[in-house]
Amino acid sequence: xxxxxxxxxxxxxxxxxxxxxxxxxxxxxxxxxxxxxxxxxxxxxxxxxxxxxxxxxxxxxxxxxxxxxxxxxxxxxxxxxxxxxxxxxxxxxxxxxxxxxxxxxxxxxx
Amino acid sequence: xxxxxxxxxxxxxxxxxxxxxxxxxxxxxxxxxxxxxxxxxxxxxxxxxxxxxxxxxxxxxxxxxxxxxxxxxxxxxxxxxxxxxxxxxxxxxxxxxxxxxxxxxxxxxxxxxx
Numbered sequence: 001x002x003x004x005x006x007x008x009x010x011x012x013x014x015x016x017x018x019x020x021x022x023x024x025x026x027x028x029x030x031x032x033x034x035x036x037x038x039x040x041x042x043x044x045x046x047x048x049x050x051x052x053x054x055x056x057x058x059x060x061x062x063x064x065x066x067x068x069x070x071x072x073x074x075x076x077x078x079x080x081x082x083x084x085x086x087x088x089x090x091x092x093x094x095x096x097x098x099x100x101x102x103x104x105x106x107x108x109x110x
Numbered sequence: 111x112x113x114x115x116x117x118x119x120x121x122x123x124x125x126x127x128x129x130x131x132x133x134x135x136x137x138x139x140x141x142x143x144x145x146x147x148x149x150x151x152x153x154x155x156x157x158x159x160x161x162x163x164x165x166x167x168x169x170x171x172x173x174x175x176x177x178x179x180x181x182x183x184x185x186x187x188x189x190x191x192x193x194x195x196x197x198x199x200x201x202x203x204x205x206x207x208x209x210x211x212x213x214x215x216x217x218x219x220x221x222x223x224x
Contacts, residue, residue: 008150034212043114043201043215044153087152096141097166098213100152 001026004090006101014109017078021104023088024070033064033071034089038103044087047073078108112136114216116202122222128190131219135183135204142179143213144187145201153201153215159185189221197223 006023013019025033033050048055050071054063061074071090075082088101115134123129135142140161145153156175158166161182170177174193179185189196199220203213 004152041220043217045215046212049212096158097155098153100154102150102152 002101003027003099004088004101006088006104008102008104010105010107012107012109013078015078015080017108018074018076019078019106020072020074021086021088021106022070022072023090023101023104024068025088025090025099026069027090027092028066028069029092030069030090032091033062034098035062035071035073036087036089036100038085038087040084044100047086075106078106080108080110082106083108114202114204114214116200116216116219118219119217120220120222122224123192124224125194126191128188129192129221130186130188131200131202131221133185133187133202133216135185135202136214139204139206139214140182141205141207141211142185143203143205144177144185145203145215147199147201147218149198156187192221192223194223197221 004025035047036044037047038044048062050062050064059076063072085103085105087103090099117132142159144156147153157170157177159179162179177187199218201218202216205211205213
């Protein structure tokens with residue numbers, strides 16, 4: 001089993017739709033969680049950190065469920081420009097090491 | 111503020127040839143990372159530097175891969191000899207420190223081995 005698992009997609013959604021991705025992790029000692037966004041042929045860029053209390057940034061909401069060991073990303077009112085791959089990142093307690101998921105590909109359709 | 115700089119952006123070589131990638135991290139970032147990203151996969155760590163010290167190279171295939179960061183700033187990743195399976199994107203990232211500090215990625219070097 002991979003340490004961090006994501007549905008690769010693609011998720012094809014119409015503009016304005018709400019879409020959610022989950023990411024599961026296997027190490028219960030995992031400490032820090034992030035969502036990165038990666039456009040085609042570009043580098044990953046931090047979208048948002050995921051806090052225990054959940055956090056929201058405009059149309060984006062990230063949540064952490066430690067009991068079930070998953071994090072989620074919700075995108076409301078999808079825009080064409082949201083089309084990208086969303087990478088889940090998990091780090092373990094006391095380490096620096098980023099463990100990436102395979103990424104979930106989103107296509108927002110006009 | 112300049113981001114992480116990498117060169118070259120693209121490299122095509124024949125198998126068994128050597129190749130080198132260069133990275134200049136964000137100014138003031140002490141921690142530097144080299145990742146490998148295959149198509150359809152997330153980045154995988156190859157090596158991490160704290161200043162000039164390689165503190166984690168456990169994932170680096172040392173028979174053919176080497177890296178250095180002599181003055182604690184720029185870094186070079188080398189493959190010699192390259193194999194067909196080395197075709198991938200090689201990403202460099204930097205952060206202020208370790209732990210949960212955000213990592214900033216460079217644009218990567220896309221390597222094709224023929």
